[in-house]
Amino acid sequence: MAHLLNESEINQALADLPSWTREGDSLTRTVDCPDFPAAIAFVVRVADVAEAADHHPDIDIRWRKVTFTLSTHSDGGLTGKDTQLAHQIDDLEP
Structure with a gap:
């Protein structure tokens, strides 16, 4: 079981992830890609x-917009796994 982040740790993580927002026990980010094929290619890299x-993130693809939602479902909330993957997604940005 991974360590669930407390409020302070979540706020600190979000300060380092300006493109991400918190929605309950999840982190979410929408990426606007140049076109639909670029969105699919980005999802494959992620x-x-x-x-x-x-x-594995929850992924919603709407034409050229891709929304990623991160939460460690097995642990019931946000963990370091989520913030680490958020940083990796940011590094892959199209």
Whole structure:
């Protein structure tokens, strides 16, 4: 079981993740890609990173907008796995 982040840790993590917002027990970010094929290619790159981390985001694709939602469901909230994957997604930005 991973350590659930407390309020202070979540706020500190969000300060380092300016493109992400908190929605309850999740972090979320929408990325605006140039077009639909670029959105799909971005999702594939994120999928590779997520698979390597064994931590998978919820992904919603709407034309060229991709929304990622991160939460450690098995632990019932936000953990370091979520913030680490958020940073990795930011590093992959199209």
